[in-house]
Each structure stands twice: as C-alpha cells, then as structure tokens.
Amino acid sequence: MFARPLRGVRAIRLSVLTDETTSPERQRDSCDAAAAQLNIDFGEGENLREAVDLAVSASKTAPWQRPELGEWLARPDEWDVLVWWRFDRAVRSQGDMHELATWAAIHGKIIVFAEGVGGGMQTFDFRDPLNPVTRMMLNQFAFAAEMEAWSIKERVTGAHAALRNMNYRHATGTPAYGYKIVPMPAELGGVGKTLVQDESAVKVLLRIIKDLLDGVTIQKLCEDLAAEGVLTPRDHWAQLKGKATTGGKVGAGRKGSKVVDKFRWTRHSVRRILTTPALLGWKMHRGNPVRNAQGEPIMATAEPILTREEFDVIGKLFDEKRATGGNQPEAPSDASKLLHVALCNTCEAPMYKQGRARSVNQADTYRCSSSANHTPCAAPTTIRADWLEEWVEARFLDLAGRIPVMKTLITPGYDPQRELDAVTAEYETHQELKGEQRSRAALKAWEQRLAALDNRMVELEATPARPEKRERFDTGQTIADVWTDADDETRRGLLVEAGFRVRVGKARPGGWRRLDETRLHLSVVGELDPAIESWMGLRDELGMGPDGKAVAGSRMRIGSAVGLAA
Known part of the structure; x- marks a missing residue:
C-alpha cells in the first residue's frame, strides 16, 4: 500500500462489445479491489478518472490512439497511477509497452495490473528514473503478451479457415444482404451458427429485381427506395444488431472517406447486392467463392435466395446496362428533362439546363457543356429550355406515342x-x-x-446449356399513356431508351423571338426506330394526321393503336 492516497485512472478496454467474459463491470470490480489495497483513489461523479474504450483492439491501436485513454495520457499532471485489469487490456505489442514504459519513466508514473502474470496483482513504479529493473520486467511481460496475441491470431485464423470449408457453418462477419445469422438447427448438426433468409431484406431484393426487369431506371429506383424509407443494407444490418441507423463512414480511394448522417441507395450499392454469388447461397472469401476439393462452391446456407438461372438473368441485365452506357455517371435527382437527349450539333457534347429565370423576360436555357467540362467547341449552342422541351415532347409523341408498350416474360435458362x-x-x-x-x-x-x-x-x-424463353405481350397501354402518367425522370428514361437524340445548331439572327426548327436535327437510334419507321409509313399510306386520326379523303379505317413489333 502506498503511504499517501494516489490519484488513479481506471482503464477499461474491450475488443468486442458483446464479449461478456471481459465485461466492463468485471474490469471495474477488479481495478477497484486493487485500488483499495494500494490506497488509490479514482474519484467519483464528475471528478471520476476513468478511460473506457470499447470495441478497440490492443493489437491494432496503441494506448495514445485510443479515444479516452489518449486524453488522459495527454494530461499527465492530473493523475499518478494507471490501473488495468490485466496485461492484455493495456497492450499486445512489445513496442507499444516499451514506449509506454519510457513515457511512464519520463513522467514518473505508476502502472498497476490488478491481475498480473500468475493471477496476482503487479505494480510497476517508474518514479525512480535510475531503477532499470522495472522497465526490464515490463518489457519481458510485453514480449510474452505479444507472443500470446500472435498465438491467438493464428488460432482464430485457423479456426475460421476450417469453418469456411464446412457447408452451412457461419464463422464470423456480416452476411450478404438478404441473410441473417441464426443458431444452427438440429437437422444440420445443431453446432455453431448458420445463415437463413432475412424475410424483410429478401422482400426488398425481389422488389428491386422486379422493378429493374420492368424497365425502371436504377436512379428512379434509388429515389423511390429513399422516399419510401427503405433502409440501405448497412442501416438494415445495424438495425438487426440493435444499433442506431444514423449513417457513418463512406468512400475510399484517392478522395478518401467521409462521415455522412445517412447512408443512401446508389447505383453501385444496387449492383453490388444483386451481383454477388452469395445470393446463390455460396460462401465467399475475399471476393471469391470458397470451393471444395472438386471445385464445387461450399454452401453458406440451406436457403439460397436465387437459383442459378435467376442469378444469370440479373447478371445479364447489368451486363446489358454496362454495354449500353449504363456505366455513365448517375443523373442527379433534379436532372433536366433532356439530359443525354439534347446535344450540341457542333461538338455533340450533352447540353445542360441552366436556370436564368431572374425576371419574366429571362427563361431557363440548355447550353453546350463544353465549357463546364473544359473541352473545346468551335460553336457552342444555347436554346430556350421550354421551347426545346415542348418540341421534343411533341415530336416524340407524334412518332412513338401510338406504339403499344410491350413487356417480355422471361423463363430463365441456364448457361x-x-x-x-x-x-x-x-x-x-x-x-x-x-x-x-x-x-x-x-x-x-x-x-x-x-x-x-x-x-x-x-x-x-x-x-x-438450356436457352431462356422470352414471350412478348401487349400491356394494353401505348407510349403516350405511359408518358401522360410519368414524372420527368421516367419521361427522360423513355427518351434515352428509345434512342431519341436532338442536335441543336447555332441560332440565326433574331432567333430569340421564336423557335427556329431548322436548328433542330432529330435522330432515333434505339430499339423503337423500326417500329417508328413502320408507323410513319403506314400513317402516310393511309392518310393519317399526326394525331392518328383520318384526314379528309383518306383510306384510314383504324381507330385503335397500331400493333407493331417494337
């Protein structure tokens, strides 16, 4: 026991928050018992001297880098003794302990382990800088702790490797979206943990797949999920573990990471959750399937979410999106109606909508994006937004409005x-x-x-291989019907998918008074092009007007939408 009361700091550390065998309460009790024997006072209430670092690894985080302990080490004049429960609560590296011992000698501190080597209390007094024995003994114990940490790591790594090669046995980590961790049922051995389908997440997955197959754009899908309050995969997992769904760290690479208040659905997150082979029930390790000696994937669950055929349909869908430009940057939620539809006739760069409505005499415009993208353009163009949008809508509905909307029923094959x-x-x-x-x-x-x-x-x-079967059927709607009920983003998607492109040329003198249609050059390069050509030819032959109605003297007798193969 020290002759006079000494000011102590009680240091609590936990690598895994759910580890009950080394709970904060047990550490406090042991530290308090040692403090009572040595005449150490931790204070109380607002003056309590305690460092609590939970979910912090001693192998990866030095004492100075721990949130609460680091603050106490930065204020050495406010305390005399640092008390830990056991050696492994302090450090697991000989290098870290050497630095801690050197620091304690410089500042004249005492380090106490309530349950040291052999189970008894150990005290290391660095108040005498000329005594080398204390530092030597502490470094020896640190070497033993580092060897123990290495041994534990090897055992854990070996155990995880063995568990990976067992069908249905879950070792550790967060499962893929759509699964949750449960005790292994008796019919599968009853030992350890396994994965089963998470009904709420599977419901979201199937909804996303259906929407994508129905032609909903990924951007529109992400906006709908956000508007409906559907939790992102990271927030969903946090909710399952009883944690707050208040965002966290995102990003990596050259731009580094940042902390956000809320995670959001993105094109990349949708692609990631739908293209992982984990949906087939396969075990994954470092991005690759875990395989047995015959090369067959080892199963992580007895309840796969998708069959191989269904998984291939989704993979092909994303392949098609990538091949047709689906890897372009996502359009913002407030994207203009004609983004990637209106192009500069000179340099063929996209035209961006710019707000200029500061008075009744100034309207929004579409401008060549060359200056914004720092690319040269010999004759950049500008045009009033309302003129161009109205012209494109009229031309699109004139050319494609009466074409029936067809859907395709896919019976998956296997390749x-x-x-x-x-x-x-x-x-x-x-x-x-x-x-x-x-x-x-x-x-x-x-x-x-x-x-x-x-x-x-x-x-x-x-x-x-077994080929897939595709059956096309009429939905009973025309493109004009869909256009009437659609929002701006859906309408823009219709234009882009139909291959509508409008190249805007330079304005002539006086062109600000009214729309000069000779500036506009329309092309159709999508799947609707053959259907539009057939419809235009039929319309001319039968003497129909742009609205599809018969004109005087014509042979038009068709009163419904023309069924054309789109």
Missing part, C-alpha cells in the same frame, strides 16, 4: 459459360501465385486449390 468464365478467372489468378510457396504445406494447399478449380471447369464444360 454454364457465366460460371465457367468466373472459375477460369479464379484459375488464372491462382496460377499467378505459382512459385511463391516456400513451404511444402503451402505448395500442397496451392496445388489442391488449382486441382479443384480445374475439376470445376471440366464439370462446367460438360454441362449443356
């Missing part, structure tokens, strides 16, 4: 080529590691995985 391509990519990546194995055990493991991938490729090559 082993998609999985074969993925396995081949894994095989080639694995081959690049040839010759890097220094031990016989590593070489054996490398050869086993190579053989497993080869076996899987042989099996897939021998599997016949």
Whole structure:
C-alpha cells in the first residue's frame, strides 16, 4: 500500500462489445479491489478518472490512439497511477509497452495490473528514473503478451479457415444482404451458427429485381427506395444488431472517406447486392467463392435466395446496362428533362439546363457543356429550355406515342459459360501465385486449390446449356399513356431508351423571338426506330394526321393503336 492516497485512472478496454467474459463491470470490480489495497483513489461523479474504450483492439491501436485513454495520457499532471485489469487490456505489442514504459519513466508514473502474470496483482513504479529493473520486467511481460496475441491470431485464423470449408457453418462477419445469422438447427448438426433468409431484406431484393426487369431506371429506383424509407443494407444490418441507423463512414480511394448522417441507395450499392454469388447461397472469401476439393462452391446456407438461372438473368441485365452506357455517371435527382437527349450539333457534347429565370423576360436555357467540362467547341449552342422541351415532347409523341408498350416474360435458362468464365478467372489468378510457396504445406494447399478449380471447369464444360424463353405481350397501354402518367425522370428514361437524340445548331439572327426548327436535327437510334419507321409509313399510306386520326379523303379505317413489333 502506498503511504499517501494516489490519484488513479481506471482503464477499461474491450475488443468486442458483446464479449461478456471481459465485461466492463468485471474490469471495474477488479481495478477497484486493487485500488483499495494500494490506497488509490479514482474519484467519483464528475471528478471520476476513468478511460473506457470499447470495441478497440490492443493489437491494432496503441494506448495514445485510443479515444479516452489518449486524453488522459495527454494530461499527465492530473493523475499518478494507471490501473488495468490485466496485461492484455493495456497492450499486445512489445513496442507499444516499451514506449509506454519510457513515457511512464519520463513522467514518473505508476502502472498497476490488478491481475498480473500468475493471477496476482503487479505494480510497476517508474518514479525512480535510475531503477532499470522495472522497465526490464515490463518489457519481458510485453514480449510474452505479444507472443500470446500472435498465438491467438493464428488460432482464430485457423479456426475460421476450417469453418469456411464446412457447408452451412457461419464463422464470423456480416452476411450478404438478404441473410441473417441464426443458431444452427438440429437437422444440420445443431453446432455453431448458420445463415437463413432475412424475410424483410429478401422482400426488398425481389422488389428491386422486379422493378429493374420492368424497365425502371436504377436512379428512379434509388429515389423511390429513399422516399419510401427503405433502409440501405448497412442501416438494415445495424438495425438487426440493435444499433442506431444514423449513417457513418463512406468512400475510399484517392478522395478518401467521409462521415455522412445517412447512408443512401446508389447505383453501385444496387449492383453490388444483386451481383454477388452469395445470393446463390455460396460462401465467399475475399471476393471469391470458397470451393471444395472438386471445385464445387461450399454452401453458406440451406436457403439460397436465387437459383442459378435467376442469378444469370440479373447478371445479364447489368451486363446489358454496362454495354449500353449504363456505366455513365448517375443523373442527379433534379436532372433536366433532356439530359443525354439534347446535344450540341457542333461538338455533340450533352447540353445542360441552366436556370436564368431572374425576371419574366429571362427563361431557363440548355447550353453546350463544353465549357463546364473544359473541352473545346468551335460553336457552342444555347436554346430556350421550354421551347426545346415542348418540341421534343411533341415530336416524340407524334412518332412513338401510338406504339403499344410491350413487356417480355422471361423463363430463365441456364448457361454454364457465366460460371465457367468466373472459375477460369479464379484459375488464372491462382496460377499467378505459382512459385511463391516456400513451404511444402503451402505448395500442397496451392496445388489442391488449382486441382479443384480445374475439376470445376471440366464439370462446367460438360454441362449443356438450356436457352431462356422470352414471350412478348401487349400491356394494353401505348407510349403516350405511359408518358401522360410519368414524372420527368421516367419521361427522360423513355427518351434515352428509345434512342431519341436532338442536335441543336447555332441560332440565326433574331432567333430569340421564336423557335427556329431548322436548328433542330432529330435522330432515333434505339430499339423503337423500326417500329417508328413502320408507323410513319403506314400513317402516310393511309392518310393519317399526326394525331392518328383520318384526314379528309383518306383510306384510314383504324381507330385503335397500331400493333407493331417494337
């Protein structure tokens, strides 16, 4: 016991918040018992001296980097003794302990472990800077702690590797969106944890898939999910664990990360949750499927969300979007009606809408984006927004309004080529590691995985493909019907998907008074082009007006929408 009361700081640390065996309460009780024996006072109430760092790893975070302990170490004049429950609560690195001991010697501090090596209390008094024994003993204990941390890491890594090779057994980590962690049922062994479908998340997944197959744009889908208050995958997982859904850290790469108040649905998050093979029930590790000796994927769950056929339909959908420009930057929620529809006739750059309505005499305009994008344009163009939007709408409905809206019913097929391509990519990546194995055990493991991938490729090559079936049917609506009920974003999507492009030329003198249609050059490059050509030819032949009604003296006898194959 110290002769006079000393001011102590009680240090509490926990790597995993749910670890009951080393709970904060148990650490406090042990530290309080040691403090009572040594005449150490932690204070109370607002003057309590305590550092509580939860969910903080000693192996990865030095004492000075811990949120609360770091603040106390920055104010050494306010205390005399630092008390931990056990050695591993303080550090797991000999280097960190050496720095802590050096710091304690400089500032004349005492370090106490309530339950030290062997279970008894240990005190290290650095108030005498000429005594080297204290620092030497502490460094020896630090070396033992570092070896223990390394041993624990090796055991955990080995255990996780073993669990990965077991069907249905979940080792650790956050599961893919659509699954949740539950105790292993008795019919599957009853030991450990497994994954089952998360009904609320699966409902969202199926809704997203249906909307995408129905032609809803990803941007519109994200806006709808946000408007309906559907939780993002990260917020959904936080809610399952009983945590607040108040955002967090996002971003990486060259621009770094940032903290946001709320996570949002994005095109990339939708693609990520719909293209992971985890939807097939496969175990994934570092982005690749975990495979057995025959090269077959090891199952993470007995309840896969999608079949292979359904998964391939979704993958093909995203492939088509990428091939048709779906990898362009997302349009903002307030994007102009004619973004990627109106183009500068000189440089073919998109035209951006700019607000200029500061008075009744000034209207919004569409301007060539060359200056905004720092690209040269010999003759950038500008045109009044309302003129252009009204002209495009009239022309679109004139050309395509009476074309029936067709939907396609897809009966999925199966093509082993998609999985074969993925396995081949894994095989080639694995081959690049040839010759890097220094031990016989590593070489054996490398050869086993190579053989497993080869076996899987042989099996897939021998599997016949089954083509998908597509049936087109009439929805009973025309494009004009859809246009009438659509918002601006949906209308813009109709124009873009139909391949409507309007190139705007330079204005003539006096062109500010009224729309000069000779400036506008329309082209149709999408799937509707053949249908529009057929409709225009039929209309001319039968003497119909732009509204589809018969003109005087014509042979027009058709009173309903013309059924054309779009």
